[in-house]
Amino acid sequence: MRFILAVVVPMLLFVTFSCKEKSSSNSTFYDTSKQIEIVRSKDGMVFIPEGEFFMGTNDPESYPVERPAVKRKVKAFWMDETEVTNAQFAEFVAETGYVTMAEKTPDWEEMKKQLPPGTPKPPEENMQPGSMVFSAPSSRVPLHDISLWWKWVLGASWKHPEGPGSDIEGLENHPVVHIAYEDAEAYAKWAGKRLPTETEWEYAAKSGREHQRYAWGDTYKPQMSFMANTFQGEFPNNNLAEDGFEGTAPVKSFPPNDYGLYDMIGNVWEMTSDWYDAIKFRRLAGNAPALDSSISQCYNPTNPYALEKVIKGGSFLCADDYCINYRPSARQGQDYESGTSNIGFRCVRDVE
Template sequence: MRLIHLFTLIGILALSCSPNRESQNTHSTQDRDSSKLFERNNGMVLIPAGTFFMGTDDMESYPVERPAVKREVRSFWMDETEVTNAQFSKFVEETGYVTVAERVPDWEEMKKQLPPDTPKPSDEDMQPGSMVFSPPSKAVPLHDISQWWKWIIGANWKHPEGPGSGIEGKENHPVVHIAYEDAEAYADWAGKRLPTETEWEYAAKAGRERQRYSWGNEFRPSDNFMANTFQGDFPHENLAEDGFEGTAPVKSFEPNDFGLYDMIGNVWEMTSDWYDAIKMQRIAGNAPALDSAISKCYNPHNPYALEKVIKGGSFLCADDYCINYRPSARQGQDFESGTSNIGFRCVRDLE
């Protein structure tokens, strides 16, 4: 991850994940494992073409998700899981690829996304590294995410918590600390691509576009945990009632109705779309089209950075802080950066 996050990440995440208490739903959902209804091939699932409502009209959401708009999607193949450490390791072994978090930051590129006259960091700070979730030992103000996000020199996909950590025994966990160009490089090697935001959300909703979650309207139907999220008092007290404090091995929870695993929780997932904070309003005709000649993306809280849309929430989403564990949830992520809770999966067009 680039050091740009020393300047921008605190403000970005503080605004995109603000304290919010989850409402109690009374609707029940029947468990339906229809994953075998869909064609599979080499770890991918064939997603059928269709129309759906993208976004949401549910007011227990964030403004960037509203309103719901009808969209049409063509059929495509999608990885049934997030890309794992084992899969990414094979890619690196065969290509010798070096991720962004393992490279010395380029100040000339960094300052393009920073306010004018931002001072250059010291040479001591300009070293390869990434942002790592580092929970405090006690309750802290939820508006100050610097209390639990730390820049760790030496943190990367092979060392998720920094020097001394590793991925041995975590081969089936999703790979993290991946920047957008890293994900694109993997996808090209695999003969795939990253999904669009529309494709990702359509696949995550799996025919339940008018329901709150990928599996229905109730967060824990029959008291079952349906995704890897945060239980306890965020960020200092993680009860890990779902069995995981951090990332979980892929396929640890039930698939959705398209047969896809971990579309919600575990790690945020990258899409190929540039982030636009009022995208849904534009599609609905309530705001003018984005002038791409001026900027590729739009985030009034982060006007200098170039961001890609990430979807699905992560193991850090909690009902007392960040309710992004829903298919319509969306936020922007600096395209040159990764964190310890962002990964990806790929798609492939029909031949």
């Protein structure tokens, strides 16, 4: 369950890599070669037309889990124009009485299914409701040990994002966080929607374009204009907040992409319905054998016991000097029973 993150943080919490971002001086900003008409519904969704695109990337400045690029077809669907907000999730909870995973006592029998055999049970005093919270260290720290900036906080939940004593007053229009996969699914079902597949999410983030590095074009910071809520400064201890935000930002704080979708990149990672497979694109390209689902539903060589769902888009913690996951093709696995302070979601709906 979500408490597994506190037991083996370095093994299970998003595996990120140190890579310095580079921008080509002749790269373009907006690709205006394809005009897109934005169609919005009354309930805050935008129409995503059917089409084909290259999923993943062949860009050498990327991670192995997102290579090679493979051609994929996508049927038309509707997608929330923003991440689900605290206000929207509060409405769901008020109507249904739903209790999230982070608000429940961890179940050791479920937890140990995703841990190496023989892993000792944590002390009872630690087996309490809670979630993982980003906690910036006071000085420079080694970047290989993420336990130095991620903390298991008892009492942390969507209603108390930093733990006891914190609340969401004034954060109603921020994306809801500390949500596990089944929490997101429950909300989506209540709203008459579902979670997007990884293919749908990436297609929408790229506005249907092929080989586009970012959701808005090929340049990260054109003319010093910030296009997404990411981390500026020395990660993880010195956030300069040059884009105006140290943590999550209200939805619609940054320009939308060509499909009219806000915050597809940055702010919070977004869940998809796909199980994580570290070599998915190699399999799709015919360069690796098919996944044997009778052994496991997902594949993560750094964590063979994982049960993870794909998350996309990066978050306010993606930094030039640490990771470059603020791109549509970027992908990571996330324990499906866990939530953190930088993971949220948005929903989609099939076209009738």
